[in-house]
Amino acid sequence: MKINLLKKVGVLIMLLGPCSSLNLSAHDGATGVVKQRMEAMSDMGDAMKAMASMVKGKQAFEPALFIQSGETIAEHSDMMPKLFPAGSMVGKSEALPTIWQQWDDFVSLGYRTKTDAEKLVKMARDGTELRPLTKQFVKLASDCKACHKDYRKKK
Ligand code: HEC
Numbered sequence: 001m002k003i004n005l006l007k008k009v010g011v012l013i014m015l016l017g018p019c020s021s022l023n024l025s026a027h028d029g030a031t032g033v034v035k036q037r038m039e040a041m042s043d044m045g046d047a048m049k050a051m052a053s054m055v056k057g058k059q060a061f062e063p064a065l066f067i068q069s070g071e072t073i074a075e076h077s078d079m080m081p082k083l084f085p086a087g088s089m090v091g092k093s094e095a096l097p098t099i100w101q102q103w104d105d106f107v108s109l110g111y112r113t114k115t116d117a118e119k120l121v122k123m124a125r126d127g128t129e130l131r132p133l134t135k136q137f138v139k140l141a142s143d144c145k146a147c148h149k150d151y152r153k154k155k
Pocket of ligand 1: 034093
């Protein structure tokens with residue numbers, strides 16, 4: 001079970017792609033709201049990575065880091081509808097037109113991400129152990145993945 005969970009985490013993190021703030025190339029030339037949302041997404045990617053390294057035992061378990069990372073994700077995913085104004089697929093954007101064809105679904109995936117991040121924050125605040133936190137983390141990662149699958153261009 002533990003191994004399965006860890007495998008899952010590894011796979012999910014891989015699916016998030018090369019997404020650290022080191023990977024600035026995708027942001028080059030992006031402007032305005034597209035740049036803003038790429039930065040917000042990158043911040044969420046970094047937050048997921050920070051939690052992943054605790055989950056994988058590469059870094060000591062620190063509840064404060066779960067709280068901080070979860071808050072970053074909750075804030076950014078809350079802004080999502082504003083960060084995707086109609087038709088904003090300019091330049092290097094990986095946004096797919098289906099976003100605006102299935103807007104309600106897109107918005108609800110953002111909302112789900114937000115509520116799962118908030119739940120993770122609350123669990124960490126309540127002193128929850130790493131194992132149940134890991135489960136919630138995996139749930140959150142699958143929210144990211146669910147939206148990318150349908151609404152983000154494959155590399
Ligand atoms: C509601 C849909 C949705 C959710 C939820 C979502 N994303 Fe994204 N994400 C996108 C779309 C669409 C793009 C492409 C945006 C663009 O290039 O204009 C993207 C792009 C990204 C990128 C690449 C940014 C760049 O530098 O170009 C990263 C990293 C990322 N998302 C991480 C995450 C993480 C981590 C989560 C979960 C905590 C998440 N996303 C949740 C839709 C979503």
